[in-house]
Amino acid sequence: MTSLNQESAVTPLRVLIVDDEPPARARLRDLLDDCRAQVPNAIVGEAGSGLEGLDLLASNPADVALVDIHMPGMSGIEFARHLQLLEVPPAVIFVTAHDRYAVEAFEVNAVDYLLKPVRSGRIAAALKKAAAGPRLGREVFDRVDPHPRRFLSVNERGRLTLVPLAEVLYLKAELKYVTVRTREHEYLIEASLAQLEAEFAALFIRIHRNCLVARRLIRGFERLEGDVAEANWAVLIEGCQERLPVSRRQWAQVKALAKS
Amino acid sequence: MLARLGYAWGFACALAIVAALTAAMATVQSLLGHNLDWPGLLVGVLLAVALAALMLEYFRVRSRAFSPALAEARLQALQARIRPHFLFNSLNAVLAIIRVDPKRAQDAIEDLADLFRSLLADDRQLIPMREEIALCRQYLNLEHLRLGERLQVHWSIDPEAENALVPPMLLQPLVENAVYHGIEPGLAAGAIEIRIGLDGDRLLVGLSNPYHPEHQHRQGNRMALANIRERLLLHFDVEAKLDTGIDGERYRIGMAMPYRRAP
Numbered sequence: 001m002t003s004l005n006q007e008s009a010v011t012p013l014r015v016l017i018v019d020d021e022p023p024a025r026a027r028l029r030d031l032l033d034d035c036r037a038q039v040p041n042a043i044v045g046e047a048g049s050g051l052e053g054l055d056l057l058a059s060n061p062a063d064v065a066l067v068d069i070h071m072p073g074m075s076g077i078e079f080a081r082h083l084q085l086l087e088v089p090p091a092v093i094f095v096t097a098h099d100r101y102a103v104e105a106f107e108v109n110a111v112d113y114l115l116k117p118v119r120s121g122r123i124a125a126a127l128k129k130a131a132a133g134p135r136l137g138r139e140v141f142d143r144v145d146p147h148p149r150r151f152l153s154v155n156e157r158g159r160l161t162l163v164p165l166a167e168v169l170y171l172k173a174e175l176k177y178v179t180v181r182t183r184e185h186e187y188l189i190e191a192s193l194a195q196l197e198a199e200f201a202a203l204f205i206r207i208h209r210n211c212l213v214a215r216r217l218i219r220g221f222e223r224l225e226g227d228v229a230e231a232n233w234a235v236l237i238e239g240c241q242e243r244l245p246v247s248r249r250q251w252a253q254v255k256a257l258a259k260s
Numbered sequence: 261m262l263a264r265l266g267y268a269w270g271f272a273c274a275l276a277i278v279a280a281l282t283a284a285m286a287t288v289q290s291l292l293g294h295n296l297d298w299p300g301l302l303v304g305v306l307l308a309v310a311l312a313a314l315m316l317e318y319f320r321v322r323s324r325a326f327s328p329a330l331a332e333a334r335l336q337a338l339q340a341r342i343r344p345h346f347l348f349n350s351l352n353a354v355l356a357i358i359r360v361d362p363k364r365a366q367d368a369i370e371d372l373a374d375l376f377r378s379l380l381a382d383d384r385q386l387i388p389m390r391e392e393i394a395l396c397r398q399y400l401n402l403e404h405l406r407l408g409e410r411l412q413v414h415w416s417i418d419p420e421a422e423n424a425l426v427p428p429m430l431l432q433p434l435v436e437n438a439v440y441h442g443i444e445p446g447l448a449a450g451a452i453e454i455r456i457g458l459d460g461d462r463l464l465v466g467l468s469n470p471y472h473p474e475h476q477h478r479q480g481n482r483m484a485l486a487n488i489r490e491r492l493l494l495h496f497d498v499e500a501k502l503d504t505g506i507d508g509e510r511y512r513i514g515m516a517m518p519y520r521r522a523p
Binding site for chain 1 (some may be wrong): 293333343344345347348349351353356357360405406408429431444445446447474
């Protein structure tokens with residue numbers, strides 16, 4: 001950080017490094033130092049995980065993020081997907097040792113990546129391209145990730161909060177938003193229930209036109225009095241006082257799941 | 261197939277074949293109109309025994325003639341492989357430390373070279389467990405460079421068991437799996453436990469690592485296990501076994517095979 005290029009009038013490119021392996025971060029740091037004359041850059045932070053990276057970005061905005069794909073907790077690709085919720089997301093350059101499927105997906109979608117061991121020549125070229133090129137959209141990063149996300153990201157006044165899917169009790173659509181309910185909190189996200197249902201089919205079951213419930217938390221059913229929301233039954237969820245109506249259309253399916 | 265069975269079962273099967281043939285002959289005799297008499301039956305039994313012996317000998321000679329080459333070819337195909345993921349990450353880590361710690365970088369390259377020499381070796385002879393353990397330690401040095409404190413390894417080795425003869429690359433792929441499936445997916449530090457001991461004339465190898473259920477889509481574990489199982493079968497036949505299981509938060513592998521002492 002002390003050797004910022006003085007000759008160049010250009011503002012240095014702010015770079016965030018995200019990799020779980022300390023030597024891999026050191027290698028990127030060295031290479032960024034080496035190419036500083038060519039591409040003025042300043043490292044704004046180093047993170048050992050995607051979660052740490054998002055925390056860092058909240059207080060240290062970056063223009064470019066160098067992101068390892070294979071990380072514990074949250075993959076680099078998922079990290080990039082969450083980034084797209086920021087007002088001005090950094091350009092993402094993935095770094096990977098050997099991930100044939102991911103690399104194929106990057107090629108198809110014109111997402112930039114570096115191969116480990118990272119070569120000094122390549123990093124300067126990638127930084128230049130990232131600084132000049134247009135930002136890729138959110139859908140591009142959704143497309144390159146074959147796995148369901150492990151977190152839902154909530155943008156609260158410019159700050160990203162990540163909610164682990166394992167903590168979500170139910171997802172309920174209201175007008176423009178989807179309510180994400182956990183034991184302690186309620187969040188609003190901009191999403192379509194149909195997309196959430198498709199992505200997290202293994203975790204949630206649809207009980208109503210407007211509601212998905214965590215499969216493993218269904219504890220039983222309660223008969224509803226009168227005709228509430230086209231439903232005769234309500235679902236009981238562990239850790240939640242609310243009674244969520246099961247529509248007559250979904251009843252057979254939900255009951256079958258409860259039996260199995 | 262008979263060759264795969266243990267001695268007692270093989271003997272029982274041979275007897276069963278003899279009995280079946282005798283019965284068949286007796287039926288043929290009675291169908292041909294002969295009365296069922298004792299001398300006749302005796303001749304039948306003798307004929308059946310001779311026939312069964314001939315058949316068994318034929319299959320034995322046939323399996324002798326075909327199987328060594330086949331087994332050899334299978335062993336070659338089964339020669340364990342190291343993940344490219346590991347190779348490239350290790351090279352990346354070595355590049356990272358060359359400037360700050362050249363000595364350690366040299367050691368790492370030497371370990372990497374030894375590891376690949378063993379991997380590429382076309383040697384299908386049994387080796388002393390001692391050598392396999394040394395190889396695993398070199399491999400773990402490399403992973404330690406990359407993963408630092410996140411990787412902890414606890415060895416418990418009976419010195420006598422180090423003399424046991426085992427197929428080459430018996431343990432290394434399992435240790436590599438333990439790192440890949442047990443340590444890398446964890447945010448916190450995790451420990452791999454390796455126990456090598458003797459129980460009478462049996463060599464016992466146990467290995468365990470933290471279990472991450474959400475990472476079960478990661479490929480490779482089953483392939484390595486099937487590979488080792490097959491090589492154990494080719495070297496020790498039915499006398500070796502390999503079991504896996506999940507016990508609470510740990511994934512466990514247990515292997516047992518005859519203890520053959522290195523000369």
